[in-house]
Amino acid sequence: xxxxxxxxxxxxxxxxxxxxxxxxxxxxxxxxxxxxxxxxxxxxxxxxxxxxxxxxxxxxxxxxxxxxxxxxxxxxxxxxxxxxxxxxxxxxxxxxxxxxxxxxxxxxxxxxxxxx
Amino acid sequence: xxxxxxxxxxxxxxxxxxxxxxxxxxxxxxxxxxxxxxxxxxxxxxxxxxxxxxxxxxxxxxxxxxxxxxxxxxxxxxxxxxxxxxxxxxxxxxxxxxxxxxxxxxxxxxxxxxxx
Numbered sequence: 001x002x003x004x005x006x007x008x009x010x011x012x013x014x015x016x017x018x019x020x021x022x023x024x025x026x027x028x029x030x031x032x033x034x035x036x037x038x039x040x041x042x043x044x045x046x047x048x049x050x051x052x053x054x055x056x057x058x059x060x061x062x063x064x065x066x067x068x069x070x071x072x073x074x075x076x077x078x079x080x081x082x083x084x085x086x087x088x089x090x091x092x093x094x095x096x097x098x099x100x101x102x103x104x105x106x107x108x109x110x111x112x113x114x115x116x
Numbered sequence: 117x118x119x120x121x122x123x124x125x126x127x128x129x130x131x132x133x134x135x136x137x138x139x140x141x142x143x144x145x146x147x148x149x150x151x152x153x154x155x156x157x158x159x160x161x162x163x164x165x166x167x168x169x170x171x172x173x174x175x176x177x178x179x180x181x182x183x184x185x186x187x188x189x190x191x192x193x194x195x196x197x198x199x200x201x202x203x204x205x206x207x208x209x210x211x212x213x214x215x216x217x218x219x220x221x222x223x224x225x226x227x228x229x230x231x232x
Contacts, residue, residue, distance in 0.1 A: 040125075042207065042224040058219075090161065103149050103168075103211065105220060107161040 002026055006091050006108035013081045013115045021076040021111050023091030031094045032074035033058075033105065034066060036087040043090065049074055081115045088112050118143045120210045122223035129198050130231050137193040137226045139208030145169075150184065150191045151209040151220070161207070167191065198230045 004025045013019055025032065033048040035058075045058030049068040063085060065077045074093075078085055091108040119142040129135045141150065152164040165175060167184050175182045179196045195202055205227045211220040 040224060043222040045219070048219065088159070092161075104151065104163055104166050105209075105211075106163065107153075109160050 004091055004093055004106055004108035006089075006111050008111060009109065010112045011114070013078075013113065015082060015115060017081050018077065018079050019081065019113075020078075021089055021091075021113075022073070023075065023108055024073045025091075025093040025106075026072065027093060027106065028071070029093035029095055029106075030071070032068065033092040033094075034064075034074070034076045035090045035092065036060065036085075037090060037110075038087050046076065046089075078113075081113075083115045086113060086115045118145075118148075118210050118212055118221045120208050120221050120223035122206075122208055122226050124226045125224070126227040126229065128229045128231065131199060132197050134194065134196050135198050135228065135230075137195075137206050137208075137228065139191045139193065139223060141189050141191065141208070141210045143189075143210060143212055145212045147212075149211040151211065152182065152191075152193050153207045153209065155205040155207065155225070157204070164193075164206075195228075198228075200230050200232055203228060203230045 007022045030051045034046040035043040036046055037043050044060050046060055046064050047055055047058055047066040049055045052068055052071045055066050055068055067075045089111045092105040094105045121140045148169045150167045154162045154164055165182055172184050181194045183192045205225045207225045208223045209220045
């Protein structure tokens with residue numbers, strides 16, 4: 001039982017390059033989330049997926065796209081990376097309250113992204 | 117809209133001191149969840165505790181205790197006899213459940229430094 005896994009752990013990009021961050025969970029959770037963490041800003045929600053087949057914008061969605069590939073996997077794509085996207089990215093998953101799921105969010109180990 | 121305030125940006129204590137981390141929240145919902153997470157220097161986010169809005173009982177787990185007071189909209193975290201290993205950033209979070217999915221809001225975190 002690995003919990004929430006993320007790949008890669010580190011990445012350096014040049015401005016304008018694209019990349020996809022991968023996230024997978026094995027806890028049978030319905031909901032998945034992508035956050036970014038910047039110094040002094042806490043965790044800010046980029047996108048979330050309440051259940052398979054749905055995605056919604058969070059607080060800071062500009063410059064990102066997401067795909068809920070199946071119940072286990074939720075990817076985050078940067079189409080044209082910018083230095084302002086230098087950050088630590090966390091994926092998380094949780095249950096769904098109406099369906100009696102686990103309400104706590106569990107986080108992956110994070111991806112450190114540097115955009116030059 | 118939900119909001120979490122952690123007014124203490126950084127706290128510095130000497131080992132064996134007691135320390136309290138403050139968390140004040142705002143919500144219009146009657147049903148919500150409150151959480152504390154720990155982020156040690158290694159960077160991962162570790163779940164510590166969850167409380168629902170109907171359970172105001174305080175909780176103690178070893179050296180950790182949590183005081184939930186709806187009257188003051190606070191969910192404070194106390195570490196008794198602090199240790200160097202307690203050095204970390206601590207996040208308080210609030211989760212309402214509109215439509216059944218969790219859209220947590222995190223505070224900006226309190227950095228705790230415990231000196232030997």
